[in-house]
Amino acid sequence: MKYVALVYYQESIINAMTEQEWHDLNQECVAGVERLTNQGNYVTGQALQPIDTATTVRVRDDEVLISDGPFAETKEQLAGFYLLEARDLNEALHLASRIPPARFGSIEVRPVRELPPRD
Amino acid sequence: MITDDQRIGQIYRQQSRLVLSTLIRLLGDFALAEEAMQEAFAAALRQWPDKGRPDNPTGWLIRTGHRRGVDQIRRKQTAHRYSHLLPSLEEAFSEPSEQTIEDDQLRLLFTCCHPALPLEARVALTLREMCGLTTEQVASGLLQKPATLAQWIVRAKKKIRLAGIPYEIPEASELPERLPGVLRVIYLVFNEGYSRSDGEQVVDVSLSAEAIRLAEVLAGLLPEGEVYGLLALMQLHHSRRHARQDIAGELVTLEDQSRALWDQPMIQSGLGWLEAALALTPTGPYTLQASIAAVHAQAPSAGVTDWGRIVRLYEALYRQQPSPVIALNRAVALAMRDTPADGLRLLDALVSHKAFARYHLFHAARADLHRRAGNRDEAQECYQLALTLVSQGPEHRFLERRLNELKDSS
Numbered sequence: 001m002k003y004v005a006l007v008y009y010q011e012s013i014i015n016a017m018t019e020q021e022w023h024d025l026n027q028e029c030v031a032g033v034e035r036l037t038n039q040g041n042y043v044t045g046q047a048l049q050p051i052d053t054a055t056t057v058r059v060r061d062d063e064v065l066i067s068d069g070p071f072a073e074t075k076e077q078l079a080g081f082y083l084l085e086a087r088d089l090n091e092a093l094h095l096a097s098r099i100p101p102a103r104f105g106s107i108e109v110r111p112v113r114e115l116p117p118r119d
Numbered sequence: 120m121i122t123d124d125q126r127i128g129q130i131y132r133q134q135s136r137l138v139l140s141t142l143i144r145l146l147g148d149f150a151l152a153e154e155a156m157q158e159a160f161a162a163a164l165r166q167w168p169d170k171g172r173p174d175n176p177t178g179w180l181i182r183t184g185h186r187r188g189v190d191q192i193r194r195k196q197t198a199h200r201y202s203h204l205l206p207s208l209e210e211a212f213s214e215p216s217e218q219t220i221e222d223d224q225l226r227l228l229f230t231c232c233h234p235a236l237p238l239e240a241r242v243a244l245t246l247r248e249m250c251g252l253t254t255e256q257v258a259s260g261l262l263q264k265p266a267t268l269a270q271w272i273v274r275a276k277k278k279i280r281l282a283g284i285p286y287e288i289p290e291a292s293e294l295p296e297r298l299p300g301v302l303r304v305i306y307l308v309f310n311e312g313y314s315r316s317d318g319e320q321v322v323d324v325s326l327s328a329e330a331i332r333l334a335e336v337l338a339g340l341l342p343e344g345e346v347y348g349l350l351a352l353m354q355l356h357h358s359r360r361h362a363r364q365d366i367a368g369e370l371v372t373l374e375d376q377s378r379a380l381w382d383q384p385m386i387q388s389g390l391g392w393l394e395a396a397l398a399l400t401p402t403g404p405y406t407l408q409a410s411i412a413a414v415h416a417q418a419p420s421a422g423v424t425d426w427g428r429i430v431r432l433y434e435a436l437y438r439q440q441p442s443p444v445i446a447l448n449r450a451v452a453l454a455m456r457d458t459p460a461d462g463l464r465l466l467d468a469l470v471s472h473k474a475f476a477r478y479h480l481f482h483a484a485r486a487d488l489h490r491r492a493g494n495r496d497e498a499q500e501c502y503q504l505a506l507t508l509v510s511q512g513p514e515h516r517f518l519e520r521r522l523n524e525l526k527d528s529s
C-alpha cells in the first residue's frame with residue numbers, strides 16, 4: 001500500500017536551532033531517505049520552505065483568489081512529506097516513527113486514495 | 120432431550136468467535152466474514168439434523184463459511200470492493216490447524232485493540248467481535264445509544280480496511296509496545312462494568328465478567344506476566360462484587376465489607392494467576408496491583424491487613440508509574456500502617472497538584488483521614504468539597520452519610 005507521511009512541526013523550534021543543529025538534522029533526514037530507498041519503502045518526498053513562503057489559491061464563482069500564507073493558522077506547520085510504500089499500516093507507522101522530526105513534531109500517516117480510472 | 124437446534128446454539132456460543140476470527144483472516148474483511156459466518160451457521164441448522172453433526176464442527180463451519188464468502192465476492196465482483204481479494208482466495212483451501220485457529224483469536228484481538236483506532240471504538244469492537252455481544256448489548260453496557268455504537272463500529276471497520284490495519288499478531292520485538300494497549304482495553308471494559316454496577320441503571324450484560332473471560336482467553340494464548348497479572352487483578356476485585364453494595368444498593372467500603380460474601384473460589388483462582396505472574400519477570404504494574412488486592416483478599420479481617428506490605432507495593436508501583444493517583448493510595452496505606460497524621464502530611468504535600476483540585480477521591484481520602492484523626496471540622500470541610508465534585512449516585516450518598524454522621528456526633 002502507499003501512504004503519505006506528512007511532517008508537521010513548530011517552525012519556532014527550528015528557528016531556535018543553531019547552525020550546527022540544523023545541519024545535523026538535515027543530514028539525518030538525508031540518511032533516512034537513503035535508508036528508506038535501500039529498503040524499497042521510499043517512493044518520493046520533499047521538504048518544504050517555511051510557511052511564510054506559502055501562498056493560497058482558491059477559486060470562488062470562477063474568480064481566482066490569491067492570498068498570503070496558509071489557509072488556516074495551526075500550532076504546527078507542514079514541513080514536508082514522504083510518499084512511502086509499506087506492507088500495511090503497522091509498517092508505515094514504524095517507518096514514520098523513524099522520520100527525525102517525529103521527535104519534536106508529528107507525522108500524520110494517511111493511506112493514499114487512487115483516483116478512479118478515466119471514464 | 121437436547122434438540123439439534125439447541126446443540127447448534129451451544130456450538131454457536133462456544134465456537135462462533137473462533138470461526139469468525141479465522142474467516143476474517145481467510146476472507147480479509149470483517150463485514151464479509153461476519154456475513155459468511157452467519158451463513159455457515161444457517162447451513163449447519165439446515166444440514167446437521169439430516170446428515171448428522173460433522174466430526175469437527177469448527178472445521179466444517181470454517182470451510183463452509185469460507186466457501187460462502189468466496190461465492191459472495193464472486194457475486195459482488197462488479198461492486199469492485201472485494202475483487203482484489205479474489206486471487207489469493209481461490210488458492211486451494213486448507214484446513215487451519217488448531218494452532219492457526221488460536222493465533223487467529225490473537226490476530227482479532229490485536230486488530231480490535233489497534234492504537235490507530237479511537238479508544239471508544241477499540242472497546243466497542245472488542246466487545247462486539249471478541250466477546251460476541253450484539254450491538255444492542257454493547258450499547259447497553261457502555262450506556263450509549265445503539266445507533267451511536269453502530270456508527271463507531273462502522274467507522275472503525277472502515278478505517279481497518281482503508282488504512283490497511285493488518286490482521287496480525289505483533290512480532291515478539293513489538294509485543295512490549297503493543298500488549299499494554301490490549302491490556303488497557305480489557306481493563307477498561309472491566310472498569311466500565313465495575314462502575315456501571317454502581318449506577319442507577321440496570322444493564323443486562325456484565326462487562327466485568329466479559330473482561331475476565333477475555334483475559335482468560337488471552338492468558339491461554341499469550342503466556343506473559345502482565346496478562347496473568349491483569350487476570351489476577353480483575354478476579355481479585357470481582358471476588359468482592361457481592362460485598363461492595365448492601366441490599367439497598369449503598370456503597371460498602373472495603374473496611375466494612377462482610378468478608379464472608381467474598382467469592383472464595385474466585386479469590387483462589389486470582390491468587391493462582393498472581394503466582395504465575397510473579398514467576399515471570401519483570402513484575403509489571405498490573406501484577407503489582409494484583410499483589411495489593413491479594414493482601415486484602417488474604418486478610419481475615421480489615422483490622423489485621425498487612426499495611427506494611429501494601430505500602431511497599433505502592434512504593435514499587437510508584438517507581439514504575441509515578442502518577443498522583445498512586446501517590447494518593449500510597450499515602451492512604453501509610454496512614455493505615457502508621458497514623459492518620461502521617462498520611463495527612465503526605466496528602467498535604469499533594470494539595471497543590473493540579474490533578475487533585477477536582478478529583479473527588481482525593482478530598483474524600485483527606486476527609487476520611489481527618490475523621491480518623493478526630494479533626495472534625497477539617498473532615499467536614501473536605502467531605503463537603505468532595506461532595507461538590509462527585510456526581511449523584513451511591514458514592515455521593517456514601518459521602519453524605521459520612522458527613523451527616525460527623526454532624527450528628529458534634
